[in-house]
Amino acid sequence: MPSFHLVSLFPDFFQSPLSTALMGRAREAGLVNFSFHDPRDFSTSKHRHVDDRPYGGGPGMVMQGEPLAAALRSIEQPGRILLMAPGGRPLTQDMARELAQEENLTIVCGRYEGIDARLLDLFSIEPVSVGDVVLNGGETAALAVIEAVSRLMPGFMGKEESGEDESFSHGLLEYPHYTRPEVLEGLPVPEVLRGGDHALIAQWRRQQSVQATLRMRPDLLNAAPLTKEDVQTLAEIPRERPGRNLSFCLMHYPVQLDAKKSGASSLTNLDIHDIARISRSYAMGSFHVVTPLQDQLRVLDEILRHWTRGPGGSGNADRAQALGLVCPAASLDEAVAHMTARHGIRPRLVASSAVWPGKGKGQAHKGPLMTPQEVRHWCSQGPVMLCLGTAKGLAPEVLEQCDGLIRPVRFLGYNHLSVRSAAAILADRILGDYC
Ligand SMILES: C[S@@+](CC[C@H](N)C(=O)[O-])C[C@H]1O[C@@H](n2cnc3c(N)ncnc32)[C@H](O)[C@@H]1O
Structure with missing residues (x-):
């Protein structure tokens, strides 16, 4: 039998929801208990103040630590202490199941800008959020926790199995329900x-x-x-495929050869195979490979011929499909022209880089610094070419032509990924929904 101890400046707030329908009945039957602890009752100020201005300035008021601490200490058996907070751990069905094992649960409801942060140092408090929204106070959020936990108690609902067959209980959402009329x-x-x-x-x-x-x-x-x-x-299930609007463009020219010099790099057989297979796996439209060097274009043509129309293709149809996406080009402009012809509209160009912009020389870029979600959004609007650099990265003249720059894959420490590894991670972050 869980006992909920509610620390709130507005205990009256709970009257109706905790006395109505299933909850009201469960309370009458003694299946759940509630006790209320108003911090105002513990205020030492003459006018029972419980809030004050924030240190450092800014709007709003902050709930003072002293009355809250006294209210918490007045609870004989607090059990786990939850603090309702937008920045807390998200409430889930799994968490509700875990909390339903407890005999006592204390819930602190914030108001104003929230509580004095030192309370979290003084007590073992778990911040919990009911969603990425900001409510007026923790009382509404506390009710969500109380209901989610209580309805898992044996005897709370009419039929005990009804809690087992609902959304999230098997990691999936629930099926639709129908009733009369037919x-x-x-x-x-x-x-x-x-x-x-x-x-x-x-x-x-x-x-x-x-x-x-x-x-x-x-x-x-x-x-x-x-x-x-x-x-x-x-x-x-037919799915929206934003991948068809996205193409990689693997740049071998112009790329940075060292801090000062740009030039051409050599093709790598592994990159061509792997990025083609990534493009195919994520249902991307095409894969452009840029090099102005005639001998490199001949090598590329030889590889593609072998794996699509040659002996490699007849023995390995999957590989042939993947390499069939490769479009050789002598320049970025030519690659853009190919994609424009295929989509009937010029693609937006997104650059990629291993370093966060502004950290080194030659990192000046145009347009926004984008998250993978933002690039996906561009893909839902029209064609997007994601430029991948080889050697030491894309040359400044390529960055200048791009409409945006996607965040580096790893930017907090060592981040020397091969271009094909970075391509796989970027494809998954931009397009990978599930599985
Ligand atoms: C106006 S809100 C304070 C918002 C706070 N200044 C912020 O930006 O995170 C007042 C109180 O409502 C509660 N609250 C608001 N949104 C919540 C949410 N999504 N989940 C849980 N509690 C929430 C918290 O107790 C919070 O202290």
Whole structure:
């Protein structure tokens, strides 16, 4: 039986929600208990003040530490102490399940700009957030925690299994529900649900669950325990493919050869194979390789011929498909012209670099410094060419032509990745939704 101890300046706030419907009944039946601790009752000031101006200036007021600390110390068995805070650990069904094991839970509700940060040094406090939004106070957020935890208590809900078959309980969102009438404004209930075949209904519901998760929360699919049938369901769903608007352009000229000099680098067979296979795996439109050197273009042509039309291609169709995406070009302008011809519109150019801009010479770039999500957004609007440098990176004249620069893959320490490794990571960060 969990006891919730609520530290709040507005205990009345909880009256209706904690006395209504299932929660009201559970409270009457003694399945859940609540105690209220108002920091104002512990204020030592004449006017029962509990807030003051922030050190360092700025708008708003801050909840003082002393009344809060006294309120917390007045609770005999506080158990785990949660602080409702927008910057806290996100509340999830897993966390609710974990908290449901506790006998006592104390929830501190912030108000104003929040609480004096030293409270977190004085007590073992876990900040918890109910979403990336800012509410007026922690009371609304505390109610979300209380409901999520309480409904997992045996006896709280009518049927105990109803908590087991809901969104997030199996790492997926829930399937849709229908009730009478059988036809609502011309819309019938799906046939399968009326047929009475329970195995078919279970299969349909699982498929709906997988589809809803892909549509609304594809991020959940990365951790969801998927079956072979679920993967089949996912593979059959036509998906938006922003990758078709994205192409890599592997630059061998002009690139930095050292801090001062730019020039041409040599082709690397491994880069061509691997970046072509990455492009194919992420359903990208094409893969441009730029070198003005005739002998290098001949080498490239020889590799492509062998693996697409030659003996390599007939024995390995997957490799032939991947290398079929490669478009040789003598210059960046020529590569851009190829992509423009294919899409009917000039691509936006995004540069890449191993170093954060401004850290070294030759890093001047035009346009925004972009996150992978922003590049993905550009891809949803039109074609994008992502320029990859070889040797010591793209020459300044290439950076100047680009419309934006994507953040380096690793920028806090050692970051000497091969260009093909960086290409794989960038493709996944820009396009990889799930699995
Ligand atoms: C107006 S908010 C303070 C916001 C704070 N200045 C900030 O920017 O993070 C007042 C109180 O509401 C609660 N609160 C607001 N949004 C919340 C959220 N998303 N999750 C949990 N608690 C929240 C916290 O207790 C917070 O101290």
